[in-house]
Amino acid sequence: MNRVVVVGGGPGGYEAALVAVQLGADVTVVDTDGLGGSAVLTDCVPSKTLIATAELMAEMSEARELGIRLAGTTDRPFADLHRVNARVKDLALAQSADIEHRLTREGVRVLRGRGRLDGPQRVVVEPLQDAAGEAADGAADRPAGSAEETLDADAILVATGAAPRTLATAQPDGERILTWEQVYDLDEVPEHLVVVGSGVTGAEFASAYNALGVDVTLVSSRDRVLPGEDADAAEVLEEVFKRRGMTVLGKSRMKSVVRDGDAVTVTLTDGRTVTGSHCLLALGSVPNTVGLGLEEAGVELSEAGFVSVDRVSRTSARGVYAAGDCTGVLMLASVAAMQGRIAMWHFLGDAVAPLDLRTVSSNVFTAPEIATVGWTQNQVDAGEVDAECFTLPLSGNARAKMQGVRDGFVKLFARPGTGILVGGVVVGPRASELIHPVSVAVSQSLTADQFAHAFTVYPSMSGSVAEAARRLHRFKT
Numbered sequence: 001m002n003r004v005v006v007v008g009g010g011p012g013g014y015e016a017a018l019v020a021v022q023l024g025a026d027v028t029v030v031d032t033d034g035l036g037g038s039a040v041l042t043d044c045v046p047s048k049t050l051i052a053t054a055e056l057m058a059e060m061s062e063a064r065e066l067g068i069r070l071a072g073t074t075d076r077p078f079a080d081l082h083r084v085n086a087r088v089k090d091l092a093l094a095q096s097a098d099i100e101h102r103l104t105r106e107g108v109r110v111l112r113g114r115g116r117l118d119g120p121q122r123v124v125v126e127p128l129q130d131a132a133g134e135a136a137d138g139a140a141d142r143p144a145g146s147a148e149e150t151l152d153a154d155a156i157l158v159a160t161g162a163a164p165r166t167l168a169t170a171q172p173d174g175e176r177i178l179t180w181e182q183v184y185d186l187d188e189v190p191e192h193l194v195v196v197g198s199g200v201t202g203a204e205f206a207s208a209y210n211a212l213g214v215d216v217t218l219v220s221s222r223d224r225v226l227p228g229e230d231a232d233a234a235e236v237l238e239e240v241f242k243r244r245g246m247t248v249l250g251k252s253r254m255k256s257v258v259r260d261g262d263a264v265t266v267t268l269t270d271g272r273t274v275t276g277s278h279c280l281l282a283l284g285s286v287p288n289t290v291g292l293g294l295e296e297a298g299v300e301l302s303e304a305g306f307v308s309v310d311r312v313s314r315t316s317a318r319g320v321y322a323a324g325d326c327t328g329v330l331m332l333a334s335v336a337a338m339q340g341r342i343a344m345w346h347f348l349g350d351a352v353a354p355l356d357l358r359t360v361s362s363n364v365f366t367a368p369e370i371a372t373v374g375w376t377q378n379q380v381d382a383g384e385v386d387a388e389c390f391t392l393p394l395s396g397n398a399r400a401k402m403q404g405v406r407d408g409f410v411k412l413f414a415r416p417g418t419g420i421l422v423g424g425v426v427v428g429p430r431a432s433e434l435i436h437p438v439s440v441a442v443s444q445s446l447t448a449d450q451f452a453h454a455f456t457v458y459p460s461m462s463g464s465v466a467e468a469a470r471r472l473h474r475f476k477t
Contacts, residue, residue, distance in 0.1 A: 008159035010037025012323030016340030030115035197282030311354035371435035374423030
């Protein structure tokens with residue numbers, strides 16, 4: 001029986017374990033922080049739970065347009081952040097427990113400890129220690145006492161994730177200067193939150209706290225928010241941010257962040273300062289690859305410390321695979337999970353297709369949401385792919401009008417001549433749901449005509465997705 005050891009219990013790790021045990025392998029997952037990893041415990045699940053509350057707040061604040069009045073004098077709801085964050089943490093722990101229960105039910109051994117490679121076919125597990133120096137308790141198995149445990153393996157999957165990036169001049173204290181993993185310990189709504197970083201994480205938290213009624217300043221080192229996303233989509237989002245009272249400082253690079261009592265001052269490289277009650281650092285991520293024995297085992301790392309992998313998740317060391325944020329391929333839970341599955345399918349000889357990033361759908365959970373799949377506008381403009389584009393605003397959609405939605409659009413890219421759909425962008429409420437049919441069309445190389453001929457409900461937001469495809473018919477020759 002093939003022996004598989006997975007180091008890391010996030011999406012890349014636990015999904016790989018489920019595939020491996022399904023294919024008959026003897027599987028052990030070495031987990032440090034809890035099953036689900038940062039995606040479940042400190043990142044994706046918590047942030048989207050917080051955002052769900054923020055979305056409801058945003059909808060209620062605009063309810064008057066739909067003829068709804070709230071009882072009381074303010075006509076505006078308020079957020080009890082202590083209860084919100086308690087729910088966030090409870091849901092995260094419950095999701096982690098569900099994952100652990102499924103793994104153990106399927107026959108995967110979950111070992112609580114810190115794993116490091118001792119060559120390409122062995123993992124040494126060091127038990128976790130609590131503050132008193134005793135072996136930490138946990139529902140999962142763990143090495144007895146303080147003894148290390150050695151696991152021999154025919155294949156090892158490294159799925160150790162990444163952590164928030166910080167700077168020497170901007171050190172989090174967990175109270176006023178925070179990473180995105182620390183915001184869930186806040187008991188009161190910040191008076192003025194300064195968010196440093198306008199990538200996906202920064203934009204999502206800025207949007208959420210703005211909807212919760214917080215005075216938010218977003219500091220962006222680039223000329224617009226979400227510099228890595230579709231420019232038209234980012235422009236819509238920035239306009240919405242400003243309309244809702246957010247201050248957006250473009251071309252403003254942070255130099256330092258310091259705390260003085262209950263105030264936090266962000267100093268910019270041009271000498272300007274921004275003072276708030278709290279500061280959220282959204283400066284990117286660094287891989288958790290230090291001290292794992294990777295290079296000694298022959299695993300090649302990039303200059304930034306990410307594990308180098310090919311499209312079937314192999315590293316440079318025979319029998320060692322890697323998945324998830326520690327690879328830096330594309331920091332999405334869905335990509336991590338697929339990398340892990342692909343690794344096990346490949347190692348255990350099952351049918352497998354290499355990872356194709358052109359079929360990956362992703363979403364920015366702001367209000368409105370921004371969902372994308374396939375080739376991008378930048379790639380089309382740069383001549384990397386020959387494609388025609390059509391953009392249809394949501395403002396003309398009947399369901400959008402009913403719901404008071406004014407912002408957003410559907411954009412589709414299709415090959416001229418054949419009409420094959422190669423990409424799409426959806427901006428609007430629940431764009432994360434609306435992108436799925438476009439993702440199916442792109443992955444299956446459907447034409448715009450084939451896509452448009454499928455029925456949609458009237459009235460519905462999805463009607464605009466089909467309508468955009470119908471408009472692309474004119475590009476066929």
